[in-house]
Amino acid sequence: MDIPLVLSHFQTHTAPLTLTRSGDLTWDDAELHRTAGLSDPEGYALLALVPGVRSSQRARVLLHTLATSQAGLDERTRRTLAKVTRALLFGLPPAEAMTVLLALRRLRANHKHTTRAVLAFVLEHPDAAALIEARRPALVDCFEHALGKATARACARRIDEGDTGSDYLRSRLLRFTADPATAIERVWYLYAPGTHGATARTDPPVPLEAVRAHEPIVTPTNRGDVAATLVHLYRGGPAAELRPALARYTAEVTRGLPRLPGSVALVLDTSGSMRGYGDREWAVLSQASALRLVLAEVVEELTVIEVGGGEANPEGATDLATGLLDALDTGPDLVAIVTDGYENLLPGDLARVAATLPRAGVTVPVVLCQATFSGRDDLTLRNPAPGLPQRRFWHQDDFAELLPWMFAHCAPGRNWIRTAVLNRLEGGRP
Amino acid sequence: MTRLDTIVPAPLDLTGYRLGTPQRAGTLTMVPIHGPSRPGFVPPRSGLKLKQVVTYGKVELHNGAPEGVAIVPLHIGYIQDGAQNHALCSSALIAAGQTRRFDDACCVQSGQGGYLEGRDQWFFVLPVELRAKALELRGRENYAKLWPAITDLNRGYGLPPRGHLEQILSRKRAVLTQFQSRLELMPGQLGALFFLGETFAGLELAPDPVYFAEMWMALVCFAYGVAAWHAEPVPGPAEPYDASGLAELRELLRSDRAARTEEVASWMPKPTRKVELVEQERYLDLRLSTVTGGGLTGQVVTEHGRPVYASLFTPR
Structure with a gap:
């Protein structure tokens, strides 16, 4: 991987990652990401967390990392990728992260690490309640893509009936989360009736870098x-x-x-x-x-x-x-x-x-x-x-x-x- | 090209002045001048002040220093928002504590009302394109006398043809003031030769480095920077040297620079004996004279025959 080239691209290329309603995924630099990601999966993913990398580029790295098989990668690399994935999931603006998750659905990516990531976003997002309220259909799509539609709906039905820890629920859903009680609550909420016009926060819950706030008038002594x-x-x-x-x-x-x-x-x-x-x-x-x-x-x-x-x-x-x-x-x-x-x-x-x-x-x-x-x-x-x-x-x-x-x-x-x-x-x- | 006296002919005695390494910014080349310093003159920014504009075309300057003569720089002008900006047609000598009224000043902003006052002001030197005309008009009382030349200058630069010098000096200030950084004032520098392209444009000499430092911005940004800004070249692709190692590259750079310095020397006007000095005013041993001939014009201040201030330029 040509690190200076890729990092410069990540820090300067601003075109958004888009997914149309008809499911067309657009990223004009897909080949660069594919080449870089395949040559050094860990280094490529870590570059996304370098300060100054554009949010739209981080979304692309998240998409590529979750869409690509981890077969053949050693355990250390997989652990690193998992950490980067989690940082990106909660470090991106929720709308961009959801574009990635919906794109994964479109790409029919169903690796284990993909499933874990989607469920982490849906079930463990710090602003999950507001997010579900605002984006319920999209999140249901993501959830059902991760577990499979039949399994997801079966889990939801069981939860609605009061199941909190059956073997089925544990093996199909709860094994993916560290907080079963919260996960159950959120799945129930995911399939509950929605509220029209609800909005969610647009900023990331765990920002990857501090928001820079500078004085409007620059002087020699307010530059650090x-x-x-x-x-x-x-x-x-x-x-x-x-x-x-x-x-x-x-x-x-x-x-x-x-x-x-x-x-x-x-x-x-x-x-x-x-x-x-x-x-x-x-x-x-x-x-x-x-x-x-x-x-x-x-x-x-x-x-x-x-x-x-x-x-x-x-x-x-x-x-x-x-x-x-x-x-x-x-x-x-x-x-x-x-x-x-x-x-x-x-x-x-x-x-x-x-x-x-x-x-x-x-x-x-x-x-x-x-x-x-x-x-x-x-x-x-x-x-x-x-x-x-x-x-x-x-x-x-x-x-x-x-x-x-x-x-x-x-x-x-x-x-x-x-x-x-x-x-x-x-x-x-x- | 290291000595000034071989370039500027008699009767100006410029022995002792040395030329430094040329610097370049776009089409403007500046050769620093070092040499005998004559301290004690009041610098133009910190000592000389515009007191007031009495009426259009009549300006008062004040030397507020407790001691020392102020040499009013040739073609100095003052800019202030919302006021009629003025420039002077000639240099002058003002003793410590004195106020001097110039009745032959020119307005450089047609149609703008208001008089300059001694606050929030900055000074410039007329662009070299206007200096010969301004010098020619010295002594003539008519505040609008420079407007036709300013109009022509604006027209030539594709700006609305008006007698507004402010169209260039203020509106293009952001790019013009960069010349102050694109060319670097050297330690101890008290003068400079300026070239526009391969043509000699002017010689500026100050009594000492402090005086010259206060003139630096007005000279490089406005007197010579305006013409350079208008002729800013588009940089071409960098052509590599034919070097196979670092030592060879260093040597090629050195010899290339030496050749370019020599090239600047070849741009100097050929010395001529036809230069004439006509005394305009005196103060004790100081003589202010107007220079003409030999492809040069401008003014000099001499003391016992030695120049302490000079602003000479090629009429354009």
Whole structure:
């Protein structure tokens, strides 16, 4: 699986997964999912939980994982897939999860893990009561697809007659759930009369990542605690007070993240434009430096090549091309260029040097991370190397998706992503 | 190309000034100038203030510094929302604490009412396309005198043909101000050569790096940035070097850059002896003169024959 390609696709391809009333399933990237899912089922599924992956892509991963046989997979992989499945079932907006379940019905997918997943959604969903009220016919369809129509209806009839634990009910239904009492209550409710016009919540009951709430007006000091503290330091604030806080805030950002067992060469643009001016002074440099601090904590071996006057004295021109060559000389697993995108010595040099690397026998991956003031900066004139993989970042919250995207490009990063996602799955991080 | 005195001919004595490595942003090339600093002049942003617009075409500037002469930058203009924006046609010398009235200022926003006041204002330098005309009109009292040239400029850039410079300076401000970052002010830099494409566009020299730093935005974004914005090239695909290893690639990059620096040197106008200086005003040992000839025009401030300020450009 081409992890950088697949992850970028997951984070940027926004077309929804749709299922028409007539049962036509539409996903324009089905082949990419099929290929990736078959080549590395566990890695593919874990990628869906990387921060920043689009909800519609997570739905596709859930669909592919549940529609595909797990024959031949070892027990460890099956356990991981089960965890990912559960995270996605309850981490997706209910409407999207139900589209997946209905698509499975359409595809006549009836593997054991499919059945378990459908029943978990119907019987264990935290908002099941409201969901059943709002989507009763669809959920009945899902339930009957999972158990088989005759079995499902037989279970419902028995429950309606007061059965709470017969052998039939246990072997056909209750063995799939850890909470038989709740399951019985929900099956009864599933087949009860409905209420017209009922609505259910549209947000996921167990979100996969925190909802980002930012101030409407961006300032240098409301783009995350690490950058804000750096801005105060740059302005000459009291180091005795700010330095310990900086260490604390950096530790909070990196808490629970595994170490990358490899080397990263960071080309850090510290030219005059990174300092900025006026109301935005220090904003861009502070966020770039915040990333540097985070990388220093997370990466086993980090080498920083400063381009310009240095973080302590940002001034002068931007020679990214020489910075890249200096970085490659250190023999890293990955080169990350962090810049505002203004290359003036001379514009086009970075693109030419990057384009030459393959023929010069250099296979080290190079990525470009563009530091911006806000998420709305116009980057038309700020793309020094269009041929390089690139991402923009402006807020500390962006690091959650920026780090996996960066590391996905190098060999040690693939295991880093796996470990980081598993840590999240096991509750190490929200 | 490392010395300035070999480029700009006598009678300007520019010995001691050195040229740095060229930087480029689209079609605009900037060559930094370093050299002898003459501190003590009042910088244009932090020291010189627009006091008021007395009436259309009549502007008062104030040097509020306790000491030091303010050199009014050539073709400085002030923008303020909801007011008639003005630009000056010539440079000037204002002593500490003095207010000076300019009766030959030009309105750069036809049909906009209101007078500029000394608040919420930012300054610019007239786009190089207008500077020769503005200099030619110095001393003539007519607030609308630059409107035809502004109209032509707007028409040439596909904008409504009006005497509104604000159509470019304010409405295109987001893209123009990027030149401040696309070109980087160098430490200790006190001047610059500007080229548009392969054509010499202007020479700007300040008394010291502090003064020049305060001029930086007005020069790169507005004086020269407007023409560069209009001629922004579409970047082509990156052409790889023919290198088989990193060391070879580094060497090819170095030699390619050296060649491009030499190429910039070839764009300089050929030195000529036909430059003339005509003194406009003096303050103690300072002389403000207008320069013409040799393909250049503009103004310089000299002290004992040595320039402390210069704004020279190619008439367009």
